[in-house]
Amino acid sequence: MILDCQTMGRLLHPYLDGELSAREALDIQAHLERCPDCGALYRNEKLFLDLLKGSLPVPVAPDGLRQRARKVVEAAGQEKQSRKRFRLMAVPSLAFAVVALLVVGILALEKKPLQDLVDVAVNTHQGYLNDNLPLDIKSNDPVQVVRWFEKRVNFPISLGQEPVKNLRLRGGRLVEFQGENAVFLAYEMGQHRLSLLMTASEGVNLSGAEGFNLEQTRFYQSANHGFQTLSWTQEGLAYVIVSEKQELNKQACMICHGSNRQQLIPKDFYDKEI
Amino acid sequence: MDEEKDRLFEEVVLPCLDALYGFGLLLTGRSSEAEDLVQDTVLRAYRFFRHYQQGTNCKAWLFTIMKHIFLNQATQRAREVLCPYQSGESDVLWEDLMNQAQGSSDLRHEVFSKDIQKALGLLPSSFRLVVVLKDVEGFSYDEIAKLLDCPMGTVMSRLSRGRNLLRQFLQAYGDQSAEKHMERQNERRHAS
Numbered sequence: 001m002i003l004d005c006q007t008m009g010r011l012l013h014p015y016l017d018g019e020l021s022a023r024e025a026l027d028i029q030a031h032l033e034r035c036p037d038c039g040a041l042y043r044n045e046k047l048f049l050d051l052l053k054g055s056l057p058v059p060v061a062p063d064g065l066r067q068r069a070r071k072v073v074e075a076a077g078q079e080k081q082s083r084k085r086f087r088l089m090a091v092p093s094l095a096f097a098v099v100a101l102l103v104v105g106i107l108a109l110e111k112k113p114l115q116d117l118v119d120v121a122v123n124t125h126q127g128y129l130n131d132n133l134p135l136d137i138k139s140n141d142p143v144q145v146v147r148w149f150e151k152r153v154n155f156p157i158s159l160g161q162e163p164v165k166n167l168r169l170r171g172g173r174l175v176e177f178q179g180e181n182a183v184f185l186a187y188e189m190g191q192h193r194l195s196l197l198m199t200a201s202e203g204v205n206l207s208g209a210e211g212f213n214l215e216q217t218r219f220y221q222s223a224n225h226g227f228q229t230l231s232w233t234q235e236g237l238a239y240v241i242v243s244e245k246q247e248l249n250k251q252a253c254m255i256c257h258g259s260n261r262q263q264l265i266p267k268d269f270y271d272k273e274i
Numbered sequence: 275m276d277e278e279k280d281r282l283f284e285e286v287v288l289p290c291l292d293a294l295y296g297f298g299l300l301l302t303g304r305s306s307e308a309e310d311l312v313q314d315t316v317l318r319a320y321r322f323f324r325h326y327q328q329g330t331n332c333k334a335w336l337f338t339i340m341k342h343i344f345l346n347q348a349t350q351r352a353r354e355v356l357c358p359y360q361s362g363e364s365d366v367l368w369e370d371l372m373n374q375a376q377g378s379s380d381l382r383h384e385v386f387s388k389d390i391q392k393a394l395g396l397l398p399s400s401f402r403l404v405v406v407l408k409d410v411e412g413f414s415y416d417e418i419a420k421l422l423d424c425p426m427g428t429v430m431s432r433l434s435r436g437r438n439l440l441r442q443f444l445q446a447y448g449d450q451s452a453e454k455h456m457e458r459q460n461e462r463r464h465a466s
Binding site: 053055058247 | 276280283284286288291292293294295296297299305309312313316317320321328329330331390391394405406408409410414415430433434437440441444
């Protein structure tokens with residue numbers, strides 16, 4: 001979609017806040033590339049927001065508060081334990097039944113072998129962290145990175161919007177998977193480093209120790225060589241996120257899959273002040 | 275199993291204490307009340323930790339708990355802070371605020387002789403809340419809308435207006451600083 005300057009102005013803050021869809025963000029980037037006035041406006045607004053965010057006071061809890069919170073939790077934990085002991089003594093058969101159910105539940109968990117794509121993702125991530133596998137393209141501009149990969153892989157790539165809160169693109173490299181080129185993208189989230197491996201999903205069967213569904217997509221999580229992986233397939237592509245913590249993987253994942261916020265933006269917001 | 279749960283609780287909840295305290299301060303305006311609110315929130319979070327879904331935004335979950343406690347404890351005050359529409363949001367009041375920020379020397383003196391924290395304190399509380407939730411705590415528009423129980427359009431409008439007002443404060447501050455700088459330069463020149 002071709003944006004006019006007025007729409008650009010209205011979308012600028014949501015864009016800088018990382019609130020737009022990938023498509024809208026790409027439209028903005030395209031407009032910024034060809035409109036010097038909006039480019040200047042963008043730079044000014046970005047400077048202002050960076051200044052604002054860097055200047056606003058970050059709250060710090062008083063010294064004793066952390067200790068008070070811990071004591072409250074400890075007291076609540078002890079209370080819970082004593083109630084639990086009483087229940088176990090009073091109803092041993094029920095406790096036994098609960099334990100038995102737990103054991104059956106644990107044994108029934110899916111335990112599938114990890115597939116090649118997850119192994120490749122972990123090995124590449126490890127190599128990247130150890131500086132053995134440097135990035136082929138170093139850039140935090142998704143448009144530039146996508147253009148670089150477009151000529152080198154046989155599947156369409158659409159990167160998430162930029163800037164995205166807490167998730168910074170560092171660049172990418174080509175990785176061979178089943179005789180074809182796959183895309184390895186490196187990100188930073190705070191001080192942590194994450195990577196995303198993507199390839200065409202045909203012939204790729206993802207699985208992990210445990211699965212869950214989110215917005216009609218099946219995700220698999222697993223631990224592999226000290227790293228945590230989250231993998232899924234969607235619209236003909238297979239993805240694996242790797243980092244040291246599953247929570248980080250999920251946070252990165254939630255940016256695209258965990259919110260229907262775009263649908264919640266009222267259509268008339270940009271036309272009137274509320 | 276409980277030890278594991280307690281460990282996870284400490285791992286995900288306790289790092290949010292600073293942010294919780296900040297949110298408590300925004301809601302109550304008083305340090306002692308904010309501390310009590312944090313303590314109540316942590317206790318309730320511990321009791322209901324089984325409802326927390328791992329991997330989701332723990333801070334948003336904790337802020338929601340705090341908001342509910344605050345609503346129950348101080349219904350009237352909570353309405354003043356959290357209700358979707360309040361003074362400062364009508365166009366007339368908005369224009370007044372903008373004019374004040376741009377022109378009033380008293381306000382300029384009061385605001386810009388101190389720091390941005392003071393400027394933030396002069397924003398209507400509904401604007402301040404949204405600006406802090408977005409620009410300090412990093413919540414998404416959707417998360418803020420859910421937390422405050424208001425439409426996303428209202429969040430975006432408040433954020434835009436709050437930032438613009440702060441921009442005016444900072445601009446005037448910059449002008450005043452420049453004037454003072456020039457005055458000092460002139461004084462030095464005369465002295466030499």
